[in-house]
Amino acid sequence: MTAGRAWSRIGVGAALAGAVGLGLIAVPAGAGAAPELPPVSAQDLVSSVLTAKPGPFNGTVALDNALGLPSIPGAPAQLANGTSTARVWSGDDGKGRLSIPSGSDEKTVVADGTTVWTYDSADRTAAKHAVTPGEHAPDQRSATDPTAAAAQAIETLGKTSTITVDGTAEVAGRPAYDLVLAPNPTERTLLREVRIAVDAEKRVPTRLTVLANGSTNPALEIGFTDLTFGPQDASLFTFTPPPGTTVTDEPAPADKPEGTPGQSGPPAGTxxxxxxxxxxxxxxxxxxxxxxxxxxxxxxxxxxxxxxxxxxxxxxxxxxxxxxxxxxxxxxxxxxxxxxxxxxxxxxxxxxxxxx
Amino acid sequence: MSTSLVERDTAQPTRTTAPLDRLLAAEVRWVLRRPRTLVMLGLFALIPVLIAIGIVVADRQAGGGLIGAVAGNGLVLPIAALTLSLTLLLPLAVAMAAADAIAGEASHGTLRGLLLAPVGRLRLVGVKAFGVLVVATLAVLVIAVVGVLAGSLIVGGSGQVVTLSGTTLGTGEALGRVALVAVWVIGQLAAVGAIALALSSLTEHPLVVLASVLGGLIVFGVLGAIPALDWLQPWLLTSGWGASADALRDPLPLGGLGESTLRALCYLAIGLGFTAVRMQRRDA
Structure with a gap:
């Protein structure tokens, strides 16, 4: 029964194809070959980052947290060890949108230029903060937006570190330079180095990796897994509280939902x-x-x-x-x-x- | 006229297969005439109604999660009901149909007739798989349609859906999201059904199929909940089953739904391929 045997083979082939396909899904995309890029000095790279005007973009940010923070009751899940993702849309003039899913819930932050809305689907509350233009632009998203987070790290750590460009990498499918900040030998710190991937074309930081002494795995890695530059739909940056929402108005200078450690000078008493x-x-x-x-x-x-x-x-x-x-x-x-x-x-x- | 008839008869003297549409229709009739299938579909219709009544009776700002999102937001009900049922009840229905399809017929002795009948073995597998898919589709449609009705009539929500992102969708787009989740759930159930068919082709006892599928799903759930085994997650069919909540986000992220659908297709290929091989070699 040759026909039957042929069908058997097709059946085996289908099963094998399914198994191989599962493997392809399971194995992470992995770092492809390091892209070939013209060499650039660390100085030029940092300055091009500081002057970069990337324009509107949208993307997905993945956070891989292995900081080992003790569990604090009431703290956001992103602070605990584990991976989390967020979706980011950024427009001109300080407009932005951030979606942080957790389970079947989602926190949404929408900045329309003059107002920042924070919406939490778990308890259906919306908080409204008035902001003055210019104040909010980098800070609002810095915790989940590597662009702002890494630019800040470059500024503050440049004096006591050796900054080198250490090869290239591929982040979110885009070629990038890998900028490495290592502490000077005299610095007594737990950190080994901070690696910042800088997009080769747009010169914006696309991934921030913090490596600690005594571990080869990053203590913290936050970076784009998906990044597209281009004009964004304007309706993304407006927010109307949906019916059934409790709206709180917080007119005071916005208390950042996701603050940046050390974003301002030390408060009084420190x-x-x-x-x-x-x-x-x-x-x-x-x-x-x-x-x-x-x-x-x-x-x-x-x-x-x-x-x-x-x-x-x-x-x-x-x-x-x-x-x-x-x-x-x-x-x-x-x-x-x-x-x-x-x-x-x-x-x-x-x-x-x-x-x- | 008579000559052409003779010619047609002699032209195909060795026709060994029945028309496919007749086979499929017969299988569907056979599946739908079983009282247990009808009772099961009726019980599935109760799920969204019960959830809706529970939410209206509780009548307070429910906590988070999909169920919490249903309150005052009727068109979320079908999505929540489908997501809840996908964890065990819908796979149970599919496993039952797959268990009856091959193992059940074997235990009744009717499989012998099918294997000896002038129907190719592969065609037999296809027909059986179609029967299972029909049951899965009907179960999902019952939950979705009753969910939309119960959501609009009992829970209310003025035809709009408030997404998890705080935006409001119109009725048309909301129904589109429900349809998307329904299609996605059918895809996941097709994968479960294919694996169940493969198990069904191995045994003569329908109960073994049922126990294996449900036991397997529970084991998958346990494995997925162990943090040290998180490398295993991409292999598990169940690990993408939370993706239905993505349908309530705005803008719609398709990554999770797409990846779990690809995974389901892989399970489908494995299950159907194995079933085809096994049925090819099975003695009548």
């Missing part, structure tokens, strides 16, 4: 010890949060954090005693007398700063 990679910020423990009254605002070391006393391990020294909280890239000490010291440094640097 001191900065050291500079560069081994900067340690010493401040008051958040017993009386000032100017951050909303319970939705999430804690990070030094911010308006929930009760920290249950976190970390007890430590003591000539500076007193407290609790040490360590993560892959940073540590913090909360002392019993109400001080907080934190930085991307090992414990010893923290205790020296506290002793000063």
């Amino acid at each position: 001191t900065v010890v050291g500079d560069g990679w081994d900067t340690v910020v010493v401040g008051k423990a958040p017993t009386a949060p000032q100017g951050r009254p909303t319970p939705g605002d999430q804690g990070r070391p030094g911010g308006a954090a929930p009760d920290l006393s249950s976190l970390g391990t007890p430590v003591s020294g000539s500076w007193g005693s407290g609790r040490l909280i360590t993560t892959a890239v940073a540590s913090a000490i909360v002392t019993d007398d109400g001080r907080v010291a934190g930085g991307a440094v090992p414990e010893q640097v923290l205790t020296e700063a506290l002793a000063k």
Whole structure:
């Protein structure tokens, strides 16, 4: 029965094709061959980044978090270890839209140039912030928009680091230069290097990778998995609260839903010890949060954090005693007398700063 | 006239196959005449109604998730009901149909007749697979249609849908999203049905097929929930089953739906290929 045998073979072929197809879906796209690009000096690359005008774009951002932050009740899921994605649309004049899905819910941030709306589908609430033009543009999206996050890192770390262009990479299917910031040998830090992929054509940072000492896997990687430049649909940047939504109006200067650590100068009552990679910020423990009254605002070391006393391990020294909280890239000490010291440094640097 | 008749008869003296449409119609008739299929479809119609009544009775700002999104937002109901049913109930229905299709016939002794009948083995597999697909499609359509009706009549929502992104969709686009989810669910069920058919061709006991499919789905769910095994996720059919919530986002992201559909097609090829090989070699 030759016909039957032929059909059997087709059946086996179909099953094999299915199995191979599953494998193709399962195996990540992987880094293709490094693209060939004309060499560029680090100086030129950084300056072209600082002057780049990418124009409107949309894309998908993937965040791979292995920071090892202790779980803080009420903190957004993106702070915990794991991967998450967000979709970003960016228009001209500070217009933007950010969608952060989590499970069957979604947080949406829409900036139409004068107003920033934050919509949460879980409890169907919309918050409205008035912003002055120009203030919000880079900061609003910086936590999930690598463009702003990486440009900031270049500015602040340039003085105490060696900056090199280390080959090329492919990010979101686009060729990119890999800019590497490594701490100078004298810097006492937990970080090994920060790699920033800069799009070869548009000269915008498209991926930020933070590598810590003693680990080959990134402690934090945030980058575009999909990126398209071009005009965006204007209706994306408008928001009308849908029926059945609770709208809260927050006229005060916008409390960022996704803030950037160290985006402004140190608030009153804090001191900065050291500079560069081994900067340690010493401040008051958040017993009386000032100017951050909303319970939705999430804690990070030094911010308006929930009760920290249950976190970390007890430590003591000539500076007193407290609790040490360590993560892959940073540590913090909360002392019993109400001080907080934190930085991307090992414990010893923290205790020296506290002793000063 | 008579000569042409004779000629036609002699031209095809060895016709061994029946017309495909007649075979398919016979299979569908056979599937739909079973009381259990009809009872099952009736029970599926109850699912959206029960969810709708539950949401209206509870009548408070429900929490997050798809069910929470249904409150005051009737056209989300079919999507939520389909997503809920996809976890176990719809696969159960498909597995039942696939178990009856081959293993059930074997246990009744009627498979012998089919294997000896002048119907190619491959054609037999195709007809059986079509019967399973019809059951899956009918079950999904029942949930979707009853869901739209129950959502509009019981939950309400003025024909509009508030997406998870906070935008409002008109009735037409909302129904389009429901149709998209329905088609996507049918695709996932086709994959489950193909695997169930492959199991069905291996055994003479329909219960074995049912237990294997449901057990497999539960194991997939457990494997998908273990963080240390997250590398396994892209291989699991069930890991993309949360993608139906994407239909309620705006602009519509197609990545998750597309990837899970591709995965379902791979499972479909494996299942049908295995069934074809097995039926080719099965003794009458």
